[in-house]
Amino acid sequence: MPKTQFWLMKSEPDCFSIDDLERKGIDHWDGVRNYQARNFMRDQMRIGDRVLFYHSSARPIGIAGLARVHSEAYPDPTAWDPSNSHFDPLASPENPRWCMVDVEFVEKFPEILTLEEMHRNPSLEGLLVLKRGMRLSIQPVEKKHFDEILKMVRNRKR
DNA sequence: GCCAACGTTGGC
DNA sequence: GCCAACGTTGGC
DSSP, rough: OOOEEEEEEETTTTTTHHHHHHHHHHOOOOOOOOOOHHHHHIOOOOTTTTEEEEOOOOSOOOEEEEEEEOOOOOGGGGGGGGTTTTOTTTOOSSSSOEEEEEEEEEEEEEEEEEEHHHOOGGGTTTTTGGGOOOSSEEEEEEEEHHHHHHHHHHOOOO
C-alpha cells in the first residue's frame, strides 16, 4: 500500500467551488492546461490521496475544504471540444495531451482558512501556495503542512 | 483594474 | 537553443 500523498488544488469558486463539489459528490478535475500540473496528476496522484480544495481569485482566498483523489488520471475530453474554453487544437481522442482525475468531496470547512491566516503561521513556512508568484494549480503538500492546516481549522473557535 | 511573476511561443 | 514578446495567473 503506497503512502498517502497530499495535494493542493486550486479552483476559482465562480467556476467550480467546494459547494459545487459537495453537491456532486464526485467530479472530474478537468481543464488543467499546465504541464507540471498535468504531470503531477498523471505520474504521482493515487487514489486515496488527500486534497486541500483552494479557492483562488475569491473573497476570501484560502482553503475551503477537503477532498480525496477518486481515480487515476485519464484523458480530459474537454481538450478536444472546440466549444470548451480550455480547447486545445493539438488534442484529440487519439492524442489526448491533457488528463484529469476524479475528485471526491470529503468536507467543507465551517469557514475558509484564509491565505492571510496561513501566511501568519510560521509552521507553514515552505508551503508552496505561500510562495510569491506561485501559480501552479496543482501543488504537492508536505504531510506536516497538511496536518498543521487541519489543526488550524480544528482549533478555530466556533 | 493593476501588475509582478511566470509559462509559452516563435523568430533568429 | 537563446531570449524577447506575449498571454495568463492570481494576489492585491
